[in-house]
Amino acid sequence: MTDENGGIVVEGVARSFGSVQAVRDVDFQAPPGEVTALIGPNGSGKTTLMLILASLLAADKGTVRVAGFDPAAQPSEVRSRVGWMPDTLGVWESLTALEVLKTLGALYGMSEAARTSRAEELLVAVSLTEYGRQPARVLSRGQQQRLSLARALIHDPAVLLLDEPASGLDPGSRVELRSLLRSLAAQGKTVVVSSHVLSELDEIADRAVFVNRGRSVKNQTLDEAGTQTRRYYVRAEPMSALAAALGSYGVSFETRGDSRREEFLIQLGSTAEAAWLLRTLVLGEVVITAFAPAGGALEETYMSLDTDRL
Amino acid sequence: MSTVTEPSTPQPVRAATRLSHGAAVRSVFSLEMRQRLRGRAWYWMLGIWFVVIGVIFVLGLGTLDPAGNEGGILFDLIVGFVLFFGLLVAPGLSANAVNGDRAGGTLAILQVTLLSPGQLLLGKWLASWVGSLAFLVLSAPFIFWALTLGGVDVSEALVSLLMLAVELGVLCAIGVGISALADRPLFSIVSTYMVVALLTVGTLIVFGLSSALVTEEETTTTSYYDYPQSAFQDDGMIDPDAERECTTQTYVAPVVHTEYIAWLLAANPFVVVADAVPYDLPDPSTFDDEPDSFGYVGNYYSPGVMEMASQLVRAAQEGPDLDVTCEEAEAAFMPISQQTPIWPLGLGIQVVLAGVLLLVGRRRLTMPARRLARGTRIA
Numbered sequence: 001m002t003d004e005n006g007g008i009v010v011e012g013v014a015r016s017f018g019s020v021q022a023v024r025d026v027d028f029q030a031p032p033g034e035v036t037a038l039i040g041p042n043g044s045g046k047t048t049l050m051l052i053l054a055s056l057l058a059a060d061k062g063t064v065r066v067a068g069f070d071p072a073a074q075p076s077e078v079r080s081r082v083g084w085m086p087d088t089l090g091v092w093e094s095l096t097a098l099e100v101l102k103t104l105g106a107l108y109g110m111s112e113a114a115r116t117s118r119a120e121e122l123l124v125a126v127s128l129t130e131y132g133r134q135p136a137r138v139l140s141r142g143q144q145q146r147l148s149l150a151r152a153l154i155h156d157p158a159v160l161l162l163d164e165p166a167s168g169l170d171p172g173s174r175v176e177l178r179s180l181l182r183s184l185a186a187q188g189k190t191v192v193v194s195s196h197v198l199s200e201l202d203e204i205a206d207r208a209v210f211v212n213r214g215r216s217v218k219n220q221t222l223d224e225a226g227t228q229t230r231r232y233y234v235r236a237e238p239m240s241a242l243a244a245a246l247g248s249y250g251v252s253f254e255t256r257g258d259s260r261r262e263e264f265l266i267q268l269g270s271t272a273e274a275a276w277l278l279r280t281l282v283l284g285e286v287v288i289t290a291f292a293p294a295g296g297a298l299e300e301t302y303m304s305l306d307t308d309r310l
Numbered sequence: 311m312s313t314v315t316e317p318s319t320p321q322p323v324r325a326a327t328r329l330s331h332g333a334a335v336r337s338v339f340s341l342e343m344r345q346r347l348r349g350r351a352w353y354w355m356l357g358i359w360f361v362v363i364g365v366i367f368v369l370g371l372g373t374l375d376p377a378g379n380e381g382g383i384l385f386d387l388i389v390g391f392v393l394f395f396g397l398l399v400a401p402g403l404s405a406n407a408v409n410g411d412r413a414g415g416t417l418a419i420l421q422v423t424l425l426s427p428g429q430l431l432l433g434k435w436l437a438s439w440v441g442s443l444a445f446l447v448l449s450a451p452f453i454f455w456a457l458t459l460g461g462v463d464v465s466e467a468l469v470s471l472l473m474l475a476v477e478l479g480v481l482c483a484i485g486v487g488i489s490a491l492a493d494r495p496l497f498s499i500v501s502t503y504m505v506v507a508l509l510t511v512g513t514l515i516v517f518g519l520s521s522a523l524v525t526e527e528e529t530t531t532t533s534y535y536d537y538p539q540s541a542f543q544d545d546g547m548i549d550p551d552a553e554r555e556c557t558t559q560t561y562v563a564p565v566v567h568t569e570y571i572a573w574l575l576a577a578n579p580f581v582v583v584a585d586a587v588p589y590d591l592p593d594p595s596t597f598d599d600e601p602d603s604f605g606y607v608g609n610y611y612s613p614g615v616m617e618m619a620s621q622l623v624r625a626a627q628e629g630p631d632l633d634v635t636c637e638e639a640e641a642a643f644m645p646i647s648q649q650t651p652i653w654p655l656g657l658g659i660q661v662v663l664a665g666v667l668l669l670v671g672r673r674r675l676t677m678p679a680r681r682l683a684r685g686t687r688i689a
Contacts, residue, residue, distance in 0.1 A: 054422050058678040072678050076327040076424055084422050090415030092341070094348035106337040107423035109329050135348070151419065 006067040006081075006158050007032045007190045008053060013062030014214075015048055022048040024214035026062075030192050030207075032158070035185045037201040038194035039302060040211035046194040047087055049211070050163045053192070054084040067159050067190070080108065083157035087164040087194075089144050093137035097128055097147050100136060101154055108155035115154070122150040125180065127173075141168040149177070159190045166197055178204045202296035210301065220301060230300050232274055233263045235290035236281075245286045251277065265294065329424040331432075338425065338433025339440075342407070346441055355402075359395060360448050366391055367452045379612045381459030386614020388456055389470045392449050393583055396478050397510060399445055401502035404438035404485025406495035408671070413495060427675035431486060431668055438482040446474055463590045470616070473583040473653075480660045481506065481579075487667025490674055506579075509660070513578040517626075520571045528565040530632050533558045533639040556636035569629030576656035584620035585653035589613070591645040613645070621646055 008030040015023040023045040030036035038046050051057040052064060055071035055078045064071055067081040092100055098119055105115025123132045126146040131139055139147060145168045152160060162181075166174050181204050185191050195201055201208065202222070210218040234253075236242035239262055246253050246264070256263040268274045278291050295303070346352050370387050374380045408431070411417035420430060457467055485502045492498035533556055541552030575581050613621060624646040631638070638644075 052678070056418060056422060056677045056679065058680045075678060079422060079424055080327045082422070086415070086418060088415040090417075090419045092345060092416055094345050095341075099344070103337055103341050104419070104423060106333060107329065107420065107425045109333070109424055 008036075008067075008159060008192065009063075009065040010049070010053075011063045013049070013052060013059045013064060015045075015052060015057065015060050021214055023052070023059075026209075026211060026214070026216040028209040028216050028219055030190050032190045033185055033188045034206035035181055035191040035193060035204050037205035037208040037298065038192060038211060039196075039198065039201065039208050039298060040194075042196075044211045045214040046211055047163055048214075050084070050087075050161050050192075050194060053159075053161050054082055055079055056084075080155065081158045083152035083155065083160045085148050085152040085160075085162045085165055087167075089141070089148060091136050091139075091144055094135050096131075096133050096135055097123060097139070097150075098132040100147065101150060104151050105154045110155060118154060118156070119150075122153055125153075126150045127176065142170055142173055145169055146173065149180075157189070160184060160192065162191070162193045164195055165193060166195055166200055174200060198299040198302055199296045202298050205298070208298050208301070218301065222297060229267060229269050230274075230297070231294035232266050232268055232277075233290060233292050233294050234266055234281075234288065235261065235263050237287040237289055239264070241286050242281070242288075245281055245284050249277075249280065263290070327424065329426070329429065331429060334425050334429035335433045335436065338420075338430055339437050342434060342437030343440065346437070352403075352441065352444075355399060356444060356448055359399070359445050362395070363388065363391060363449050363452055367455065379461050379614070381456055381461035382617070383612065383614040384459060385453065385456035385462045385467065385470070386616045388449060388452050389474060389583065390580070390615045390619075392446060392474055393477060393579060396442060396445060396474065397481065397506050397579060400438070400442045400478050400481035401485045401499060401506060403441045404435070404482040405489050405499040405502040407434040407438055407486045408489040408675070409492055409498055410489070410495045412493075421675065421677050427672045427677075430675060431490060431672055434489075435479075435483050435486045435668075438486060439479045442478040442482055443475060446471070446478065463588070465588050466590060469587045470583065473586045476657070477579050477583060477660075480657070480664050483664035484660075484667055487664060487671045490671025491667065505663075509577055509579055513575050513581075517571055517574045520574060521566045521568065524567040524570045525564050526567060527562055528630075528632055529560060530563050530565060530630075531558060531560045532634045533636045535636075535639060556639065558636065565630045565632065567629050568626040572623065572626040573652065573655060575623055575626065576652045577659040578656065579660075580616070580619050581623050582653045582656040582660070584616045585623055585648075585651060585656070587616065587620065588648075589617045589620060589645075591647055623652060624648060627652065 008028075010026055010028050013023055013026045014021070026045070026049060028036070028038075038049065040046050048057065052059050053066055053071065055066075055075040058072045066078045069077040069081070071078045095103070101119035101122060102115050105118060106112075110118065120132075123129045126149055128139075128143060128146055128150070131143060136144065136147065145165070149162070149165060152162070160181075165181075166177060169177060178200070181191055181193065185206070193201065193205065205222060207219070207221040209216055210220070233256060234242060242264060243253075246266070251266060253264040253266045256265045266277070268277065274291075274293075278288065281288055281291075294300070367384065367388060370384050371380075374383060408417065411420070421427075453467070453471070456462065481502075484505055485498075488502050488505070489495070489498045492501060535554045535556050537548055537552050538555050541549045543549055627649065628646060
């Protein structure tokens with residue numbers, strides 16, 4: 001499916017640097033028209049995987065297909081179709097944002113007219129129009145991050161690889177990034193995003209690949225993640241009444257240890273079960289002041305994976 | 311970030327998976343030049359350069375005798391200094407071209423485009439060459455000043471400047487090549503200076519050390535003019551009517567056959583420039599035959615520094631004169647005309663060195679990378 005029409009297919013990929021095995025065995029698919037999140041702790045091999053997909057690093061073994069092409073054998077085919085936003089900020093300090101975009105456009109073989117109009121469009125898209133003619137060194141970190149995103153989009157790639165795109169962005173920019181990525185996916189592009197900020201990925205990702213110690217440990221769509229067991233925080237006034245009520249319904253709970261407020265943590269199998277519990281508690285005259293999922297669906301998966309400090 | 315992401319031209323790059331060499335090299339070149347022109351460092355270097363060359367020129371102008379070969383010597387001095395400073399400046403401009411970008415995180419961004427490693431290196435080399443040529447251009451006022459003093463052939467001036475430009479290009483190529491190979495800018499700049507030192511000082515040292523290998527015992531004949539014993543009067547003064555006589559001696563002595571090792575000097579940048587320049591040597595047939603006040607026959611010959619270098623190389627190529635006749639002893643310092651040009655060999659060695667460095671550097675930049683140096687990150 002994804003092989004023919006684009007997207008990304010990775011099977012059994014491994015890559016080591018000397019004695020360090022950065023990627024051991026990763027399988028995943030990122031179909032076109034969807035945002036795929038690459039989730040894992042620091043040093044789990046996410047960036048290495050991104051570099052392999054961006055045709056900068058050769059895999060030791062395994063097969064990789066990006067937009068239907070092998071990055072190792074046909075790098076030019078892949079490069080013309082892939083936009084890559086690195087996790088490091090590479091800045092040509094004395095160049096203006098517009099010049100950076102136009103230069104990159106030229107290096108993707110775009111005509112003068114095409115790259116100029118595309119660069120102007122992208123500056124609007126990432127809200128940097130007023131900085132277009134200023135040297136890049138005056139940009140703040142978040143602005144440079146946005147310029148980096150625009151750079152990755154300059155040749156209208158079918159596949160987007162974004163390594164930590166949200167880091168350094170203010171809340172407003174994050175919302176804009178989210179809608180930008182959703183609209184790109186809606187246009188049929190393949191979007192791969194790596195991030196630690198799971199609550200954010202919850203809202204933009206269609207599927208998630210969990211990577212730890214160089215292995216892909218779980219592939220999951222967000223719909224699947226939504227139906228899994230989740231934890232809820234419940235607060236009531238007084239807490240003793242809540243404890244008594246929960247005890248009488250046979251619902252096990254624990255006291256949350258990582259919060260300033262006193263809260264109970266309850267494991268529930270589905271949203272239906274959560275709705276039932278809330279209704280029952282309210283009808284049972286328990287004064288509920290808070291009843292909320294403990295984290296996003298992806299965070300739940302992340303925390304539930306049986307890996308050390310994933 | 312609104313939703314304006316629909317491209318104005320649908321699929322603008324789908325067709326292009328290759329970049330024309332012209333467009334690619336031009337893009338890299340202008341990227342480099344823009345950064346250089348907007349930085350301060352380059353202007354500071356140019357300013358210091360101008361002042362130093364100016365000071366040297368004015369000092370030379372003040373100390374040299376206007377009656378002598380003033381224009382020629384001053385021109386030669388400027389050429390020598392431009393080459394000397396060029397050897398110092400070119401590595402600085404070129405030897406961090408690639409790994410400086412790697413350190414700044416911009417190299418991978420270029421590598422992920424359709425730009426090929428060869429195009430990248432070519433653009434970087436051209437930019438650093440043009441950057442160094444600016445130093446040559448800035449020396450132009452002094453070069454023209456020296457030329458107006460006369461004594462310098464048009465061909466001599468043109469070839470000198472052309473060879474300077476070529477040497478700067480070769481040095482920049484070496485610097486860019488090393489910068490693609492070495493991981494850290496500091497290391498590559500120091501390495502490039504080491505290569506420059508190897509070419510300029512190293513060749514001389516090797517030449518000097520090798521002379522022991524080509525020293526042989528030879529029967530040598532020398533001649534010299536002196537007054538005979540009878541010319542000395544009782545008071546120790548020389549009889550004004552006495553004639554100097556030629557004495558010829560033959561003995562066995564160690565002789566250095568520099569003709570076997572002269573090629574070791576070829577790759578020296580000063581030798582390459584000096585040997586290529588067609589200096590306008592005085593023609594012995596125009597010399598008057600009357601000995602001058604020092605008893606020597608022939609015109610006074612005063613070469614500049616570069617011409618002197620060229621003469622020394624030719625003397626080394628010629629080897630020792632095992633039979634100095636009375637006629638030779640009578641003549642003043644005779645300029646040696648060129649027999650076998652040595653500069654094509656020297657330039658060839660330099661070009662091969664630069665080419666090898668660039669080729670290995672190109673392989674190093676070819677992505678996807680299979681091997682990475684320890685401690686380096688692609689991005």
